[in-house]
Amino acid sequence: MKHLCTIFALTLTLSNITAQETIVALELDTAWQKLKKTISKGDFRSFKSVYHRDAIFVNGISKKSYPIKNAFEGWKQGFDDTKSGIISAHLDVRFSQRLYDNFSAHETGIFHYYTINKEGKQSDSYVHFESLWVKKNNKWLMIMEYQKSRTDKDEWDVLK
Numbered sequence: 442m443k444h445l446c447t448i449f450a451l452t453l454t455l456s457n458i459t460a461q462e463t464i465v466a467l468e469l470d471t472a473w474q475k476l477k478k479t480i481s482k483g484d485f486r487s488f489k490s491v492y493h494r495d496a497i498f499v500n501g502i503s504k505k506s507y508p509i510k511n512a513f514e515g516w517k518q519g520f521d522d523t524k525s526g527i528i529s530a531h532l533d534v535r536f537s538q539r540l541y542d543n544f545s546a547h548e549t550g551i552f553h554y555y556t557i558n559k560e561g562k563q564s565d566s567y568v569h570f571e572s573l574w575v576k577k578n579n580k581w582l583m584i585m586e587y588q589k590s591r592t593d594k595d596e597w598d599v600l601k
Contacts, residue, residue: 465541469548469574472581473534480532480554483524485517492583493575499587502568509586519556528556534570535600546574546581551597567592 472491479488496509523530536550548571555565569592573585 477532480530483520485520497585501589528558530556544576548572567597
């Protein structure tokens with residue numbers, strides 16, 4: 442009987458851990474959905490709200506690191522062009538690793554950012570990335586975005 446109670450308690454604990462992990466993964470997925478939606482709508486203000494105000498952007502392509510505010514300056518025109526209908530912009534992400542607890546997360550993967558102009562020409566970017574998140578006041582905020590290196594559709598397809 443003692444062993445049965447121990448097994449029951451262990452099973453209950455593991456199911457609670459699994460349920461909590463599922464909740465955290467869904468919360469992080471929701472944050473990514475918000476990023477995708479803000480990009481496709483050209484909603485720059487909402488896009489910025491996904492990042493912690495002191496977030497850092499690490500650019501492995503140019504070998505530089507700087508406050509996310511500086512990256513925002515370079516990205517704003519794309520949001521303006523999307524909002525005005527000059528282009529449509531889209532983001533998809535696939536993960537190779539997701540590590541998290543209730544208040545912090547580190548994710549690794551590839552993102553596919555692409556735009557389509559009025560003539561229907563699509564421009565694709567595939568980038569290896571890492572993101573670091575913190576949960577503050579019940580909201581996930583990205584505190585670091587590391588765009589490690591460019592990649593291609595073949596590597597993207599591996600992460601299905």
